[in-house]
Amino acid sequence: MKILQLISVYLPLFWFHSASANFSSSNENISYNNLDWINQLENGINQRIDIFRDRLNRILANNISTLSFECRTSLKRLIVNPFETDWSLKMWDSMGHFPHGILSGTFFDPGNYDQCLSISDEIDALPIQGKYCVMEFRLNKTIENRDVSTKMDPNWIEILRFLNKWSHYSGIDNGICLPSQCSDEEIQTIVSKIFMPFDSSVRVRSKLCQDQRNKLSNLPLRAGQWIVLYILLGHIGLVIIGTLIGLFIRSERNCKTILIETLRCFSFVDNTNALFKIKRNKLNDQSETSDSRSPGSERSQLRFVHGLRVFSIYWILIAHVFLFYPMLNVDDRVSPVHSMNRSKEVIGNIFTHLIVNAGLAWSIDRLHDFVDQKARCDEYRGANFPPFTPSVLGSMCLLLLWPKIGDGPLFHSKYLDFIIEPCYRNWWISFIYMTNTIPSKEICNVMHWYLSADFQAFLLLLFGLYWFIGKHRLLTIFYILLMIFTGFIVPIAIVLLGWADAPNPSIFLHPTKQFPMDKVDVFIFGTYNHLIPYFIGAFLGLILSNQRRKVRINRFFRLIIWLILTPLFLALPFSSYSFVGSVEPIHAPLQSAITFGLIRLIWSLSIFWLCYECSRNKAGLIGRFLEAEIFQPLSRLSFTLFLVHILPIWHYLFTIRQTIEISLYNLLFIGFGNAIVSTFLAFLLHNVFERPYSNLLKIWFNNNRRVNRYGREKSNGRRSSMMADNGQFKFYFDQQNIKIQNFFNETTLDGNEDGDRNENQGNKS
Known part of the structure; x- marks a missing residue:
C-alpha cells in the first residue's frame, strides 16, 4: 500500500522539475517488499521536494504579510513532509499532471476534483480542507513568423501558433489541490512564485477555485430561485392532486364540476395516456368521409411531419453536442487544427440550416384551419401562442435551479453566470417573445430566441392569411414572394451599408477565431434571417390548401426535380469548405451573406419538395417511414425537448471530470x-406544464358560452363552430409547440379526438 502511495505522489510531482530519476535498472528484478527500493524512491521524491522547500522558504521570508498564518502553516505541512499525513498525500495525488499530447490538442488535466474536496482533517487544532483550483499556463505571443527555420514538424509549429493566436483560448490548464485556509489571492501568489519553475515567457495564474463552502450547490438560495422553486413545487402539487382525482374520481356527471375538471387537467396519468395515444393512419380510409379532400383526410396525409419533426429536433441536439467542446484529448498528428475544424463542420452547418423548417408544416395546417373553419385571425393568434408560455416558464425554473444540482471542476460561477444571470435581469422578455431583439449574452436560455423569431414571423404571416381568407390569392402570392426576397436581401443590405460584416460559414467552428456572438445576433437570431424558410413553408401551405385545383406534375419532371434537389440538399453541409482552406478564414462579408441566403433557400426548397411529395403520397418509402406511428409521441414532445435539450449538454460540459477524446464515436x-x-x-x-395548460384552454373555450333568456346555453356562433366542429379546432392548439423545425402538431387530434367527438355528439343531442 505504501509503494502505491509513493508512486501516486511521484507521478504528479514529476512535471515540476525537468530532472529525471536515476535509480532504475532494466536488469534488476524489483521486489515490492524491497525496503531499499522504497527508500530509494522516497529519497528521489524528496530531492525534488527540496526545490519547493527552497521556494517556499523564500516566499515566506519575503512575503510574510501576503500569506496568513493558517495558510503558511498548512502549506508547510503540505510541502515539507507530504508523507506524514493522509490529507497531504491526497492533495498531491489530486493534482493534475502536465497534459500529455499538447501538440495534438490536449490542453487540460483536471486532476481529481472529488478527492480534493473530500479532504477534511486538522493539524494542531487547525482544520484542514481541500481547495480545488485550476492553474493556467499561457504562452506569450512570440510565434508569428510562418517561415520558421526549424526541423520541427510543420503541424506542430501550427499548433504552437494556434496556442498563441486563439484569442479566447484559456491556456494549458492543470487542476491543483491546496489547503482551503489559503485565499484565492494567496493561491495566486503560491502558483506564481512556488509552482512556477519556468521563466517569464510563460504566464501562470489560478482560477475557478472551489471548496466545500463556496460550491454553487452549497450556497444559499437566491430570491429568484426561491420563487421558481415555489412555482415548481406548486405545479408538482397540482399534478399529484390531479392524478389522484383522475384515479379515484370517475367521470360521472355529478362529479363534473369546473374545479374537478380544472384539477384533472394536471393528471399525470391522463396526460401520459394522451401523449402516447397513437392516431392510426387513414390514408385510404374513406369510411370517415366521402370526400378525400376533406380536412380529416388532408390531415391524415400530413402525418409525415411527425417524423420530420423528430429527426429535426434530435439532429439539432446532436449538433449542439458537437458544437460544445468539453476538455479535449485529440489524437491527430496530421494538421490537428484543420482536422479539429472539419470533424464538426458537417454537423455544424446542418444545424445552421435545419432551422429553415420552421414555417413549413405550420402553414400547411394553419391554412387548412383558416379555410375550412373560417376562423378569425385574432382568435387564432390568441389560441395559438398561450400554450407556449407554460413550457417556457418550466424550462426557466429548471435553468435557475440547475446550479443547485451541479458539481465539477468547471462548475463555477465564472462560467455559469453568463447563462444564469440574464434570467434574473431579462426573464420577462422571454414571455413577450422578443428575446431575439436583445444581445445574445442577455438572453435567458439562448434557445428562446427561436420562439421569438417565429412569433414575429407569424405576425408577418397574418397579413398574407387575411388576404388569403379574403380570396385575394394573387396578393397573397405576391406578399409571400416579397417576404422571401426580403429574407434574402436584408443580410446583404446590412453588409453593403456597412452596419455589420457577415461571418463566413466556417467562423463558428474555426479554431483560431473567437465565436462571433455579436455577428450571431445580426445574421442568425434576427427574424429577417428566417423569412426565406418561413414563407416558403407558407407557399407550400397555399398550394396544399387549394383543393379545387390539383397540381399535376409529370413523372419525368418529378424525377428531374428529385435528381436536382437531392444532391444539393446533401451537399449543403459541405458548402462552406471553401472557407476553411487556410489557417486564416476568408474574410468576405458580402460573399458570406449571399452564401447564407442561398443555403437557406436551397434547403427550404428541398424540404418544400419533400413535404409536397409526402402530402401527395408520392414519396415512397421516405414518406411511409416519416409517417411511422412511433414518431407521434416524440413529435408531441418536440417543443419542450427543444427548450430543455441544452441543459443536459451544459451540465455534462461543466461537470465533466476527465478529458474527452474527439472522435465521431465518442x-x-x-x-x-x-x-x-x-x-x-x-x-x-x-x-407538468405544457399539457395541463393546454387542457385548461380547452375547458375555457368549451365554457365560453352565453345563456339566452330561457336559461338555456347557446353556442357563441363563430367561436363555438371554430372550437367544436368535429374536434378539429376546439383544442387543437394545445400542442402547437415545435418551435424549431415544424410548428405543426396534432396532439389533440390524436390524443383526444374520440373524447371530443363524443362530447360534441352529447352537446348536439
Whole structure:
C-alpha cells in the first residue's frame, strides 16, 4: 500500500522539475517488499521536494504579510513532509499532471476534483480542507513568423501558433489541490512564485477555485430561485392532486364540476395516456368521409411531419453536442487544427440550416384551419401562442435551479453566470417573445430566441392569411414572394451599408477565431434571417390548401426535380469548405451573406419538395417511414425537448471530470446519452406544464358560452363552430409547440379526438 502511495505522489510531482530519476535498472528484478527500493524512491521524491522547500522558504521570508498564518502553516505541512499525513498525500495525488499530447490538442488535466474536496482533517487544532483550483499556463505571443527555420514538424509549429493566436483560448490548464485556509489571492501568489519553475515567457495564474463552502450547490438560495422553486413545487402539487382525482374520481356527471375538471387537467396519468395515444393512419380510409379532400383526410396525409419533426429536433441536439467542446484529448498528428475544424463542420452547418423548417408544416395546417373553419385571425393568434408560455416558464425554473444540482471542476460561477444571470435581469422578455431583439449574452436560455423569431414571423404571416381568407390569392402570392426576397436581401443590405460584416460559414467552428456572438445576433437570431424558410413553408401551405385545383406534375419532371434537389440538399453541409482552406478564414462579408441566403433557400426548397411529395403520397418509402406511428409521441414532445435539450449538454460540459477524446464515436455516444436525458426532462415538462395548460384552454373555450333568456346555453356562433366542429379546432392548439423545425402538431387530434367527438355528439343531442 505504501509503494502505491509513493508512486501516486511521484507521478504528479514529476512535471515540476525537468530532472529525471536515476535509480532504475532494466536488469534488476524489483521486489515490492524491497525496503531499499522504497527508500530509494522516497529519497528521489524528496530531492525534488527540496526545490519547493527552497521556494517556499523564500516566499515566506519575503512575503510574510501576503500569506496568513493558517495558510503558511498548512502549506508547510503540505510541502515539507507530504508523507506524514493522509490529507497531504491526497492533495498531491489530486493534482493534475502536465497534459500529455499538447501538440495534438490536449490542453487540460483536471486532476481529481472529488478527492480534493473530500479532504477534511486538522493539524494542531487547525482544520484542514481541500481547495480545488485550476492553474493556467499561457504562452506569450512570440510565434508569428510562418517561415520558421526549424526541423520541427510543420503541424506542430501550427499548433504552437494556434496556442498563441486563439484569442479566447484559456491556456494549458492543470487542476491543483491546496489547503482551503489559503485565499484565492494567496493561491495566486503560491502558483506564481512556488509552482512556477519556468521563466517569464510563460504566464501562470489560478482560477475557478472551489471548496466545500463556496460550491454553487452549497450556497444559499437566491430570491429568484426561491420563487421558481415555489412555482415548481406548486405545479408538482397540482399534478399529484390531479392524478389522484383522475384515479379515484370517475367521470360521472355529478362529479363534473369546473374545479374537478380544472384539477384533472394536471393528471399525470391522463396526460401520459394522451401523449402516447397513437392516431392510426387513414390514408385510404374513406369510411370517415366521402370526400378525400376533406380536412380529416388532408390531415391524415400530413402525418409525415411527425417524423420530420423528430429527426429535426434530435439532429439539432446532436449538433449542439458537437458544437460544445468539453476538455479535449485529440489524437491527430496530421494538421490537428484543420482536422479539429472539419470533424464538426458537417454537423455544424446542418444545424445552421435545419432551422429553415420552421414555417413549413405550420402553414400547411394553419391554412387548412383558416379555410375550412373560417376562423378569425385574432382568435387564432390568441389560441395559438398561450400554450407556449407554460413550457417556457418550466424550462426557466429548471435553468435557475440547475446550479443547485451541479458539481465539477468547471462548475463555477465564472462560467455559469453568463447563462444564469440574464434570467434574473431579462426573464420577462422571454414571455413577450422578443428575446431575439436583445444581445445574445442577455438572453435567458439562448434557445428562446427561436420562439421569438417565429412569433414575429407569424405576425408577418397574418397579413398574407387575411388576404388569403379574403380570396385575394394573387396578393397573397405576391406578399409571400416579397417576404422571401426580403429574407434574402436584408443580410446583404446590412453588409453593403456597412452596419455589420457577415461571418463566413466556417467562423463558428474555426479554431483560431473567437465565436462571433455579436455577428450571431445580426445574421442568425434576427427574424429577417428566417423569412426565406418561413414563407416558403407558407407557399407550400397555399398550394396544399387549394383543393379545387390539383397540381399535376409529370413523372419525368418529378424525377428531374428529385435528381436536382437531392444532391444539393446533401451537399449543403459541405458548402462552406471553401472557407476553411487556410489557417486564416476568408474574410468576405458580402460573399458570406449571399452564401447564407442561398443555403437557406436551397434547403427550404428541398424540404418544400419533400413535404409536397409526402402530402401527395408520392414519396415512397421516405414518406411511409416519416409517417411511422412511433414518431407521434416524440413529435408531441418536440417543443419542450427543444427548450430543455441544452441543459443536459451544459451540465455534462461543466461537470465533466476527465478529458474527452474527439472522435465521431465518442461524440455520438455523448449525444445519444444527452438525447435520452433530454427526452425524459421534456416528458416531465410536458406533463407538468405544457399539457395541463393546454387542457385548461380547452375547458375555457368549451365554457365560453352565453345563456339566452330561457336559461338555456347557446353556442357563441363563430367561436363555438371554430372550437367544436368535429374536434378539429376546439383544442387543437394545445400542442402547437415545435418551435424549431415544424410548428405543426396534432396532439389533440390524436390524443383526444374520440373524447371530443363524443362530447360534441352529447352537446348536439
